[in-house]
Amino acid sequence: MKNLSQWWQLIQGTLFDCLEEELGPITKKQQQLITALEILRIEDNIKCYHGDRGRPKKNRIAIARAFVAKAIYNMPTTRILLDRLQSDINLRRICGWETVNMIPDESTFSRAFEEFSFTQLLLKIHDTLIKTVYEEKIIGHLSRDSTAINGREKSERTSYNNKKSKYKKGRPKKGERRPVKEASRIEKQKDMNLEEMIIDLPKICDAGTKKNSKGKTETWIGYKLHIDSADADIPISCILTSASTHDSQVAIPLAELSNNKVINLYDLMDAAYDVQEISDHSKSLNHVPIIDVNPRRDAKLKEDLLEEKKVQKFLHWESSAKIHYNNRSAAERVNGRLKDEFGGRSVRVRGHEKVLCHLMFGILALTVDQLIRFIQ
Numbered sequence: 001m002k003n004l005s006q007w008w009q010l011i012q013g014t015l016f017d018c019l020e021e022e023l024g025p026i027t028k029k030q031q032q033l034i035t036a037l038e039i040l041r042i043e044d045n046i047k048c049y050h051g052d053r054g055r056p057k058k059n060r061i062a063i064a065r066a067f068v069a070k071a072i073y074n075m076p077t078t079r080i081l082l083d084r085l086q087s088d089i090n091l092r093r094i095c096g097w098e099t100v101n102m103i104p105d106e107s108t109f110s111r112a113f114e115e116f117s118f119t120q121l122l123l124k125i126h127d128t129l130i131k132t133v134y135e136e137k138i139i140g141h142l143s144r145d146s147t148a149i150n151g152r153e154k155s156e157r158t159s160y161n162n163k164k165s166k167y168k169k170g171r172p173k174k175g176e177r178r179p180v181k182e183a184s185r186i187e188k189q190k191d192m193n194l195e196e197m198i199i200d201l202p203k204i205c206d207a208g209t210k211k212n213s214k215g216k217t218e219t220w221i222g223y224k225l226h227i228d229s230a231d232a233d234i235p236i237s238c239i240l241t242s243a244s245t246h247d248s249q250v251a252i253p254l255a256e257l258s259n260n261k262v263i264n265l266y267d268l269m270d271a272a273y274d275v276q277e278i279s280d281h282s283k284s285l286n287h288v289p290i291i292d293v294n295p296r297r298d299a300k301l302k303e304d305l306l307e308e309k310k311v312q313k314f315l316h317w318e319s320s321a322k323i324h325y326n327n328r329s330a331a332e333r334v335n336g337r338l339k340d341e342f343g344g345r346s347v348r349v350r351g352h353e354k355v356l357c358h359l360m361f362g363i364l365a366l367t368v369d370q371l372i373r374f375i376q
Contacts, residue, residue: 023090030090033072036368037065037094045125062096063104063112064121069095071361076346078109117353122360126367130236130261133371139264141324142236142287143229144254144273145331146247147339148208149240149359151222153350157206157244185249186277194260197253201241203352208243222347223355226250228258229334231327232374235363236262240356247272252281259285266290268328290325334366342366 026034043061069091070081085092086100097103104112116122172178189197209219224243228236237257239250251273258264267282271294282289295301312318338344342362349358 023093026090029073030094032369033069033091033094035372036068036072036365039368039371040068040125040129040364042068042125045121045128059096059104060112060115063109064116065095066109067113067116067361068365071343071365074341074343074346076343077348078106078113082106082109113349113357114354117351117357122357122364126235126360126364127261129364129367130234134230134262137263139230139236139262141231141266141268141327141330142258142262142264143268143328143331144226144251145229145270145328145335146224146226146250147335147344148210148218148220148243149223149225149344149347149355150220151205151243151350151355152348153205153222155206155221156204157242186252186275189252190277194253194256197256198239201239201250201253202245203240204242205350205352206242206244208245223352225338225344225359226254227331227334228254229330230262230264231330232370233330233333233337234370234374235334235338235367238359238363240352240359248275248278251275251278255281255285255287266324266327268325268331270328288324290321292325338362338366 042064046060046064066081066085070078073081073084075081075084082103082105085095085097085103092098092100092103185200188200192200203223205222207219207221208224209217212218220243222243223240224245224247225238225240226247227238230236237254239254239257241250247270251269255267255278265288267287267289269278269289269291271292274291274294279289279291293301293305295305312322335344338359342365344359344362347355347358349355
């Protein structure tokens with residue numbers, strides 16, 4: 001974090017003063033935006049179209065900077081962003097337009113957003129940022145969790161695999177041959193590389209269900225965002241899947257994705273990830289998996305867990321695994337901030353690539369904000 005700390009001191013001590021002389025008083029939100037743009041350096045990752053044949057494209061760098069502003073200001077629509085750019089002189093100039101007439105129309109913003117979506121520009125910027133910040137550093141805990149993303153589109157899945165087997169339970173009849181049970185997705189992932197695992201995950205918009213903190217079942221139509229978060233509430237990796245995808249199916253590819261960027265000691269996961277293959281994979285990466293136990297239908301195990309909890313409470317004692325597991329609240333805070341402050345609840349685009357792009361603008365803004373909080 002040393003280089004980032006020096007960078008922040010330079011921004012705070014020099015850049016803000018220069019911009020205030022040029023633009024006038026700068027608000028805290030504008031300072032947050034300027035800091036994010038300086039650290040992300042989006043312009044280094046976008047191709048410049050000057051000198052190409054044909055009609056020149058509108059300035060994609062300024063449009064990308066404007067979408068970062070949209071996430072930081074938590075604006076639900078591009079129309080609101082355009083109205084703000086026309087009325088807020090400082091915001092407009094920070095993004096890269098000197099006059100109102102230079103701002104492109106809404107359709108140009110839409111085409112640029114589509115380009116950013118299909119080139120996976122934001123994923124590359126986030127990967128570069130995380131690798132740069134955590135180079136030769138060790139993270140204590142990596143918390144793994146998912147959050148529901150409501151979509152504004154119809155579920156593409158029209159039928160589910162609820163067909164009853166034509167074979168009766170029990171011993172097969174004489175001469176009857178039953179098909180071999182197909183391996184689960186987690187079992188297949190043993191023989192796949194990272195790219196194959198990510199391609200194999202379902203990405204269509206469909207219906208998902210989960211139990212909330214009060215034990216009640218909630219249903220939504222859209223997607224599910226799976227995030228690995230570091231101790232300082234910093235998103236390290238994320239994968240977007242269909243809403244119906246079980247958390248355990250994404251654990252191994254998400255672990256591989258994070259392992260390519262950072263070094264961590266502990267993997268913290270809730271009971272949804274209580275699968276032997278996930279634990280074994282975590283150990284193969286030289287991590288210590290701490291996974292909440294899922295008793296499933298084992299009544300005896302449920303009783304034992306409750307008794308153990310009572311004894312620990314009576315003795316005012318916590319195991320070392322429990323102390324480490326308490327750090328998993330980082331995942332909840334990251335999910336909450338993404339939705340409440342950086343546009344995670346206002347998904348207006350359709351399709352996996354575009355939804356991921358919208359969320360990644362928020363992830364980038366959240367990552368920079370948490371990094372600055374961490375070094376202050």
